[in-house]
Amino acid sequence: MNIIFLGPPGAGKGTQAQRICAALNIPQISTGDILRRAIKEQTPTGLKAKSYIDAGKLVPDEVIIDIVKDRLAQDDCQNGYILDGFPRTVPQAEALTHIANIDSVIELAVDDQHLINRLSGRRVCLKCGATYHISLLDGKTTCAACGEELIQRDDDKAETVLNRLTVYHDQTAPLVSFYEGKGLLHRIDGAQGMDVIFQSIMETLGVK
Numbered sequence: 001m002n003i004i005f006l007g008p009p010g011a012g013k014g015t016q017a018q019r020i021c022a023a024l025n026i027p028q029i030s031t032g033d034i035l036r037r038a039i040k041e042q043t044p045t046g047l048k049a050k051s052y053i054d055a056g057k058l059v060p061d062e063v064i065i066d067i068v069k070d071r072l073a074q075d076d077c078q079n080g081y082i083l084d085g086f087p088r089t090v091p092q093a094e095a096l097t098h099i100a101n102i103d104s105v106i107e108l109a110v111d112d113q114h115l116i117n118r119l120s121g122r123r124v125c126l127k128c129g130a131t132y133h134i135s136l137l138d139g140k141t142t143c144a145a146c147g148e149e150l151i152q153r154d155d156d157k158a159e160t161v162l163n164r165l166t167v168y169h170d171q172t173a174p175l176v177s178f179y180e181g182k183g184l185l186h187r188i189d190g191a192q193g194m195d196v197i198f199q200s201i202m203e204t205l206g207v208k
């Protein structure tokens with residue numbers, strides 16, 4: 001199954017993608033994780049992407065489309081995947097129609113006030129991509145999955161968060177009607193608890 005997770009920053013896409021991918025044994029393709037790794041390794045793509053990410057802006061479509069095209073061609077994607085954070089613009093979604101057949105789009109809907117709280121408390125593991133919230137970490141500073149030190153993303157600081165929400169409403173939210181029009185969209189209330197959301201995504205995908 002080829003699945004897209006759509007939703008604003010902080011909606012829980014990464015959290016749920018990790019869980020659903022583990023349950024279905026398919027890869028999670030997070031363009032944000034790929035870019036953060038590229039920045040850490042100072043690859044040419046990473047160097048190009050950094051200033052956009054730091055400003056809370058989107059990385060240019062052609063850079064992202066190339067990354068996704070390469071990633072989807074790899075062997076582990078042939079039995080399905082979850083795209084987490086891609087597409088984020090109409091041109092990206094149009095490019096994707098030439099690369100992949102999408103079976104389902106899951107929209108996690110959460111209002112801005114909730115998102116600001118979630119993003120300001122988010123802690124991430126750059127090594128394995130696991131995501132945590134400070135309110136649930138009990139003072140722990142390392143990744144429960146792999147032991148790496150957790151960090152706060154620079155773009156989760158308050159000033160950048162507001163830019164990212166504006167960018168979402170302007171550039172990514174139009175994809176809701178794009179996929180509604182194709183009959184692929186399933187909206188889930190992302191303000192519910194993580195377990196409830198997980199169950200409703202599994203039901204929506206027809207797996208239990």
Ligand code: ADP
Pocket residue numbers: 008009010014031032033035052053054056057058059060064084085086087088092155164
């Ligand atoms: P979040 O999980 O908060 O939604 P991501 O980790 O998906 O954020 O993305 C972080 C940043 O990486 C974005 O603000 C943007 O700069 C860049 N990025 C990630 N995916 C894309 C994409 N599909 N198109 C353009 N930029 C992207």
Ligand code: ADP
Pocket residue numbers: 007008009010011012013014015016118119121122123131132133134190191192193194197
């Ligand atoms: P996204 O990938 O959409 O940007 P994340 O999965 O990284 O979002 O989640 C953003 C923050 O919100 C993280 O700190 C995460 O632990 C927390 N979070 C995720 N889902 C929920 C939920 N259903 N309820 C409360 N907090 C959540």
Ligand code: ZN
Pocket residue numbers: 125126127128129130143144145146147148
């Ligand atoms: Zn980790």
